[in-house]
Amino acid sequence: MRKHHLMKKLLTLALALMLLCQPLAVLAEDEADVTIDTEEAAGEESAEEDPNAPKYYAFSTIALKVRKGPSKDANGVGSIPKGSTVYIISLVNEDWAHVTFERGLGYVQTRYLENITSYDGQPIVTEESEKPFNAHIDGFEEKFKAHTVKAARMYAEPSTDAKRIANIPIYTQVIVSVVDGDWAYANYKDYYGFIPVSSLFKWDRLTVDAGDIPGLDVMPLLAFVKHSTEIRDPDNNKSLQTINPGAALAVYEKDSMGRYTLPYERQVGFITEEDIAYTMPVVKWEDAQPGDLIACFSTYFAVGIHSPAYQGRNWNIHLASSLITGVTLQPNQDYDQYKIIGPYRKSTGYHAAPIMKKDATMGYGGGTCQVNTTFYLANIQVPMMITHRKVHAEVGIYYVKQGFDSAVGGGNINLTMYNSLPYPIRYQFFNSDGVLTCCIFRDVE
Numbered sequence: 001m002r003k004h005h006l007m008k009k010l011l012t013l014a015l016a017l018m019l020l021c022q023p024l025a026v027l028a029e030d031e032a033d034v035t036i037d038t039e040e041a042a043g044e045e046s047a048e049e050d051p052n053a054p055k056y057y058a059f060s061t062i063a064l065k066v067r068k069g070p071s072k073d074a075n076g077v078g079s080i081p082k083g084s085t086v087y088i089i090s091l092v093n094e095d096w097a098h099v100t101f102e103r104g105l106g107y108v109q110t111r112y113l114e115n116i117t118s119y120d121g122q123p124i125v126t127e128e129s130e131k132p133f134n135a136h137i138d139g140f141e142e143k144f145k146a147h148t149v150k151a152a153r154m155y156a157e158p159s160t161d162a163k164r165i166a167n168i169p170i171y172t173q174v175i176v177s178v179v180d181g182d183w184a185y186a187n188y189k190d191y192y193g194f195i196p197v198s199s200l201f202k203w204d205r206l207t208v209d210a211g212d213i214p215g216l217d218v219m220p221l222l223a224f225v226k227h228s229t230e231i232r233d234p235d236n237n238k239s240l241q242t243i244n245p246g247a248a249l250a251v252y253e254k255d256s257m258g259r260y261t262l263p264y265e266r267q268v269g270f271i272t273e274e275d276i277a278y279t280m281p282v283v284k285w286e287d288a289q290p291g292d293l294i295a296c297f298s299t300y301f302a303v304g305i306h307s308p309a310y311q312g313r314n315w316n317i318h319l320a321s322s323l324i325t326g327v328t329l330q331p332n333q334d335y336d337q338y339k340i341i342g343p344y345r346k347s348t349g350y351h352a353a354p355i356m357k358k359d360a361t362m363g364y365g366g367g368t369c370q371v372n373t374t375f376y377l378a379n380i381q382v383p384m385m386i387t388h389r390k391v392h393a394e395v396g397i398y399y400v401k402q403g404f405d406s407a408v409g410g411g412n413i414n415l416t417m418y419n420s421l422p423y424p425i426r427y428q429f430f431n432s433d434g435v436l437t438c439c440i441f442r443d444v445e
Contacts, residue, residue: 054087058113066106070096143210144176152199158183166191201403219250226277231269248430295381303434312351316367321429329419376406378438385420
């Protein structure tokens with residue numbers, strides 16, 4: 001009896017436990033369903049495009065004021081520190097951008113944003129036209145090609161306070177229409193605007209009437225020294241190079257201190273009035289008569305070093321310059337430097353000397369590039385049409401300003417041009433103990 005009673009109590013307890021556990025199981029199942037539903041809902045929500053998601057990014061060039069609306073009269077809602085990344089929702093117009101920042105949403109002036117870039121790497125576009133800001137401008141004339149010597153900025157007006165419309169990478173080619181003082185009006189891809197001339201180098205004319213090349217030293221005098229003298233640094237009077245009697249140098253007009261300054265490698269040097277026997281003026285090409293000097297330029301090289309490498313280089317400079325001396329060009333006549341001074345071989349009289357080449361430090365003809373560079377710098381002082389030239393490298397060569405060198409070596413490494421002056425010309429080199437000077441004369445008709 002007692003056993004039967006115990007069994008009955010156990011069955012009652014088991015039934016109670018079953019009834020108690022059943023709601024918990026159902027609840028657990030319900031919770032699992034809710035969790036799944038929540039995840040699915042989250043996935044569906046993330047699939048929808050967020051209207052305030054950034055589409056562009058840029059960098060602030062000042063402590064940037066964020067306003068409630070795209071207007072200078074709108075109230076401020078915060079600021080973005082200088083140099084910060086700015087996340088742009090949309091480009092409202094050329095003046096304003098809708099942005100998101102740590103305090104919410106607002107509007108900033110695009111003129112204070114640098115390097116505006118879309119997340120997919122595409123150019124800046126307006127939301128209405130889907131075309132770059134500042135599309136083609138009628139009347140743009142292609143006068144020069146140049147390259148950026150550093151990462152450069154293009155502005156809508158010739159002022160660094162104007163709106164920035166493009167950022168141009170270093171060593172990138174641009175086309176220039178007009179140079180006015182410190183500014184070049186230029187084209188880069190689909191952008192037209194103003195670039196500081198100081199940001200450009202490796203200038204070449206695209207038309208005969210393009211005008212003066214920015215940064216070019218245009219020499220007004222040829223001076224002949226009468227005794228051994230020193231080219232000195234005007235800042236500290238330090239000697240830069242000794243030159244011997246009879247040397248011919250391209251110099252500027254005498255200054256108030258009686259000095260004749262001159263381009264010396266990548267700096268300025270001078271000789272004095274007492275050093276000069278006489279000077280020959282450079283006549284403007286349009287006023288020149290037969291026999292007049294119309295251009296000259298000098299570069300300098302080491303002497304007194306008796307190693308075979310330096311002696312070979314000096315020999316090659318003498319040989320190449322002598323081959324050009326006496327050459328005459330008629331109007332519209334083509335000129336090919338390789339055909340005049342090449343090929344650069346032992347069999348043609350050249351010696352082994354240091355050369356600018358990736359896979360060699362010595363080669364026949366080392367030094368001919370300095371002859372060609374000096375020749376080039378004389379020619380571009382007048383409206384001579386250069387049709388092809390190659391620089392040694394973006395960093396240039398030590399004996400002239402960066403971007404003004406011209407290499408030779410065969411193949412594509414050459415200088416070609418034609419006489420675009422209305423009269424014949426004649427070339428004359430003076431080579432005297434470390435001074436190499438190229439002169440151009442108007443020849444007899």
